[in-house]
Amino acid sequence: MAKTSLRIVFMGTGDIAIPVFSSLLDNGLVALVSQPDKPVGRKQVLTAPKIKTVAQEHGVLVMQPERARDEEFLAELTELQPDVIVVMAYGQILTQRLLDIPTMGCINLHASLLPRFRGAACIQAAIDAGDKESGITVMHVVKALDAGDIILQKAVTIGAQETGGELHDRLMELSPSALAEALTKLQDGTATRTPQDEEQVTYISKLLRDHGEIDWSQPAMAIERRIRAYDPWPGTYTSFMDKKGRVRRLKVFPQVRCTEASGSAGEIHISEEGELSVGCGEGALVLREVQPDGSRRMCVADFFKGNPLQNGDLLGSV
Numbered sequence: 001m002a003k004t005s006l007r008i009v010f011m012g013t014g015d016i017a018i019p020v021f022s023s024l025l026d027n028g029l030v031a032l033v034s035q036p037d038k039p040v041g042r043k044q045v046l047t048a049p050k051i052k053t054v055a056q057e058h059g060v061l062v063m064q065p066e067r068a069r070d071e072e073f074l075a076e077l078t079e080l081q082p083d084v085i086v087v088m089a090y091g092q093i094l095t096q097r098l099l100d101i102p103t104m105g106c107i108n109l110h111a112s113l114l115p116r117f118r119g120a121a122c123i124q125a126a127i128d129a130g131d132k133e134s135g136i137t138v139m140h141v142v143k144a145l146d147a148g149d150i151i152l153q154k155a156v157t158i159g160a161q162e163t164g165g166e167l168h169d170r171l172m173e174l175s176p177s178a179l180a181e182a183l184t185k186l187q188d189g190t191a192t193r194t195p196q197d198e199e200q201v202t203y204i205s206k207l208l209r210d211h212g213e214i215d216w217s218q219p220a221m222a223i224e225r226r227i228r229a230y231d232p233w234p235g236t237y238t239s240f241m242d243k244k245g246r247v248r249r250l251k252v253f254p255q256v257r258c259t260e261a262s263g264s265a266g267e268i269h270i271s272e273e274g275e276l277s278v279g280c281g282e283g284a285l286v287l288r289e290v291q292p293d294g295s296r297r298m299c300v301a302d303f304f305k306g307n308p309l310q311n312g313d314l315l316g317s318v
Contacts, residue, residue, distance in 0.1 A: 006187060009033060009082040009102070011068075013049045014089030016172045020109060021051055021088075023176035030080050031061040033068070035091050068092045077101055084186060086179065087141060096143055104186055106141040109179060111171045113137060113153055115196040118146035120206040123171065124164045127229035130221075134158055134167060136174050138182040140193060145203075149193035151185060154178045163231040163254050212236045216266035216316050220258040220283035228254045238266070238278075238316040242292075242307055250315070251291040259284045266316045268309055276300045278315055 008028040010021050013035040021032065032055040040047040055062050065073035068090075074097060082102045087094070088109040099106045112122035114137040126134040135155035139148040154174050158167060185191035212234040214223055227236045237251045263269055263279025270276055277284045291297040292307070 006083040006104070006183065007081060008183075009077065009080060009085045011085060011087045011090040011094075012051055013091045015050055016111065016168060016175070017088040017090075017109075018051050018054060019172050020086075020175040020179050022054060023179065024086070025058050025060070029060060030082065031063055031077075033063045033065070033077070033090070036064045036066055068098060069095045074098060074101070084183065085141075088175065093145075094141060094143070099141055099143070107151065107182060107186070108139055108141045108146070108148065109175050110137045110139065110146055111135075111168070113155060114139065114146060114150060115198070115201040117202055117204050119203045121204045123168050124207060124229040125202075125204040127158060127162065127164055127167060128226050130225055132158060134171065136171055136178045138178050139196075147196060149195050151182045151191050151193075152178065161228070161255070163228045165232045207234050209234045214238045214252065214316060216278060217281040220280040220285045223280055223285055224256055224258050227252055227256055240292075240307065240309065240315050241313075249293040251293075251297075252287060253289040253291070253297065255288050257286040257288075259286055264314075266314045268311060268313045268315060270304075270309070270311055274301050274304065276304075 006028045007030050008024055009031045010024060010029060011033040012021055032051065034049050034052050037046050037048045039045065052062050052064070063073065063076065077098065078101050083104045085102045085106040086109070087106060094106070110122065111134070112126060113133060113135045117125045123134065133155050135153055137153045138151045139146070140151065142148040154177070156170055156174065182191065207230070212230050214226070214236050216223070216238070230236050231254050235251055237249050239247055240250050242248050259277060261269065261277055261279070261284040263284055265279055265281055267279040268276065269279070269284070275286055277286045287300055289297060289299055290303050292303070
């Protein structure tokens with residue numbers, strides 16, 4: 001990124017924000033604002049966001065307010081006299097008072113081609129919906145969720161076999177160049193304010209683990225997209241009955257294949273070659289890798305060795 005004379009405060013917490021944050025090191029960055037450390041894992045170990053660790057390694061001031069609207073935090077932020085506040089994957093709603101602090105405004109990097117997919121889980125939503133493109137939008141921040149005027153967009157084509165994790169990483173690497181261009185426009189006064197088309201707005205909410213349960217009554221192509229979209233988080237799963245009669249969760253991994261085979265929703269068909277297909281609302285899916293709860297990730301052939309399922313057994317309805 002070209003050197004800038006701007007004083008910049010960066011607000012971000014998610015890993016996707018790390019490359020764009022790192023692009024500002026030694027280039028106008030005066031502070032990082034991130035979410036407080038959180039308990040993580042079964043032992044609830046208090047863990048800092050990775051972006052905080054990057055900031056500390058480079059001697060950057062770190063601020064972690066419980067609430068971005070707290071008076072003490074706003075006073076400290078005002079004292080920093082930022083020209084611009086850059087936001088990406090921060091995780092809190094910003095008040096108008098905060099937005100009014102930087103002299104040149106507050107801008108946000110969002111991982112979708114707005115106005116499509118405002119809100120969380122926008123990367124997964126693009127794959128899940130079968131979109132051909134996704135991208136990074138840089139916009140002016142307003143109080144309404146992801147509703148600000150657009151400065152610029154950088155689009156990428158979504159690959160036919162691309163997963164949510166892979167698209168996340170590509171958009172993460174695209175962000176620094178998008179920000180550099182936007183900051184140049186802000187500084188030289190050419191930053192546009194293109195209003196979003198409200199008639200084209202769609203929203204996507206935060207994903208939870210249980211959202212990954214497969215509905216076998218859906219078309220095979222839709223299920224295949226969801227399996228890719230939700231990898232690695234929240235993952236997709238179904239249920240099966242093991243040889244002891246216990247209902248167990250079975251995680252399903254990408255690289256499944258759609259076929260035109262028929263069968264009831266969730267019905268298993270095992271070919272002579274040991275290939276496992278599952279009936280869907282339309283067509284069927286051939287599964288390649290699975291992971292029963294409490295076990296390792298394995299190919300379908302290894303899964304059959306410990307779980308003698310038969311033709312006609314059902315997944316997801318046990």
